[in-house]
Amino acid sequence: MSDKEAKKLEKQQTMRHSMAHVMAGAVLKMFPDAKIAIGPAIENGFYYDFDLPRSITPDDLAVIEESMKEIIKARSGFERSVVSKEEARALFADQPYKLELIEELPDSEEISVYQMGDFKDLCRGPHVEDTSRLNPQSFKLLKTAGAYWRGDEKRPMLQRIYGTAFSNPKDLKMHLDHLEEMEKRDHRKLGKELDLFSLHEEAGPGLVYWHPKGARIRIAIEDFWRNEHYKNGYEMVFTPHVGKSWLWETSGHLGFYNESMFQPMEMDKSDYYAKPMNCPFHIMIYNNGKHSYRELPFRWAELGTVYRYEKSGTLHGLMRVRGFTQDDAHIICTPDQVEDEILEVLRFSLFMLRSFGFEDISAYLSTMPEKSVGDKKDWDLATESLRKAIEKEGLEYGVDEGGGAFYGPKIDLKVKDTMGREWQLSTVQFDFNLSERFDMVFVDKDGKEKRPFMIHRALLGSIERFFGVLVENFGGAFPVWLCPVQAMVIPVSAKFDDYAKEVEKSFRAAGIRVETDFSDERMNAKIRNAQNQKIPYMIVVGENEMNEKAVSIRVRTGEQKNGLPMNDAVQMILDKIELKELP
RNA sequence: GCCUCUGUAGCUCAGUCGGUAGAGCACAUCCAUGGUAAGGAUGGGGUCACCGGUUCAAGUCCGGUCGGAGGCUCCA
DSSP, X not given: OOHHHHHHHHHHHHXXXXXXXXXXXHHHHHOTTOXXXXXXXXXXXXXXXXXXXXXXXXXXXXXXXXXXXXXXXXXXXXXXXXXXXXXXXXXXXXXXXXXXHHHHSOTTSOEEEEEETTEEEEOOOOXXXXXXXXOTTSEEEEEEEEEEGXXXXXSOEEEEEEEEEOSSHHHHHXXXXXXXXXXXXXXXXXXXXXXXEEEOGGGOTTOEEEOHHHHHHHHHHHHHHHHHHHHTTOEEOOOOXXXXXXXXXXXXXXXXXXXXXXOOEEETTEEEEEOSOSHHHHHHHHTTSOOXXXXXXXXXXXEEEEEOOOOGGGOBTTTBOSEEEEXXXXXXEOGGGHHHHHHHHHHHHHHHHHHTXXXXXXXXXXXXXXXXXXXXHHHHHHHHXXXXXXXXXXXXXXXXXXXXXXXXXXXXXXXXXXXXXXEEEEEEEEOTTXXXXXXXXXXXXXXXXXXXXXXXXXXXXXXXXXXXXXXXXXXXXXXXXXXXXXXXXXXXXXXXXXXXXHHHHHHHHTTOOEEEOOSSSOXXXXXXXXXXXXXXXXXXXXXXXXXXXXXXXXXXXXXXXXXXXXXXXXXXXXXXXXXXXXX
């Protein structure tokens, strides 16, 4: 970010923070007994938390907005004054949350108070000089929400009011349009409209049902995924969905992961658990025999479906579910193979993400935390390999020092979608814990048993979540290779049904996913239906086409190609599929 | 889990002051046989999430249960 941009952002954040004060002032006018908590500027806006005698309704928001406009028009200044702790206590005697904050302020720090009209607030600042710097036309209160005091679920629940604010009405409008567009692209909405998947509360929240069209897309993803894995030196494995408690005791999951696991089912006096991870199973395969250094590395991949108990309030469409399929793999290798393996994994990962149209990718490296298992020496080797790989690939990256899991360092890859949102997809993680717990060994050149490195990685993360991200990224208008229906044949009238069948047959024989609309709708309606289903190619056939053994194509984009020889049309679509392009 | 909002036909939603449920889309049947984003008519479809209460009467009011949505680590 340039200095100029940083400065602009800072100015904007100051404006938003002042906006939060104006809102708090308006709320206090409405509820003189309100207890105020904190109100910072956030991305795109601001919020303020209140303890109120009753809950805020959407109607209240409109009233508060009007009241804010009046406060702004009154043109009051933001007067800063510095007070002693004692004075601060007196000033905010009837504001318990503020008092708590005052008590926690270190003595070294100056305590400042900002007075804006009747409203005074304990605040570090800075603020705009006076409210004439705020534009009453370029903010909007968006929603209310519950929020715990200091994010702690044991503390009181406050009411938070979110607002958005920009320096001018045009930017505000752009942001509101952006929000609207995101709503349109919501994968839950599109999932329904395009008949891709469903969730059923009565059959178990957080468990996904893939409809035929969604399954088509998923299989396209998975087929590509498997093929590329074979090309990249992986083998596929399949492992069970449940395992006895021995397995989870050995792995340690019953100790540190118990809360996230489904309750056990008892059978033959043993407890079986649905798997929350695939790793122990892959290790069972490894430990089934003795392995020489000559065999390594092993790269074992599995689209492994795991079950995790997520709190009901955190479930969200496909993004956060209780049963999902990881595109998992474990690489088991010798210490001197680590560097190459990591580089290859990273390359592969970038290749996969780019294949799905994600170009804006950044990396995050998480290093050794205070509490960890494994040798410092191994951590260093692993961490350095990760760092080298990122640098070699020329990725932008951030480092989370001490942010790794206790069992190993990791890289996470984040992609930015077309809406500018970041999603964490790939993760490459070392595991010094499981190799130890399961006593994994290989026989080295010197005949001695040594501990291999185990690397856990997922490229897409989970198929469910990745699918959700794809739906939102493309707004349901997928690249041709992913479309459940790639071409819809539309006979102009029933007279041409036979020719339509012939066309459909040719397209299908070429490997294109094609359907024909034989309904007794008019052609206009058929086009509309196909367009709403975001089908990339509408193959219109009527008298002209039949006579010339040709087709006319209406592309989803609105582009029109008339009288194409059938073979040319087929080839054009095959090319788009091959190149993984949008139509 | 907690707070707020919310649950009416497959979908999107209307339903006033409590008086026994409605629209559009979708679906079915029929008519129309059509040239680039909705042709017309008719019809079927609802324990108003569930349980309880108030009432002569509850989709509507009250309480509870179960879902769904937004939010709950951006720190005066």
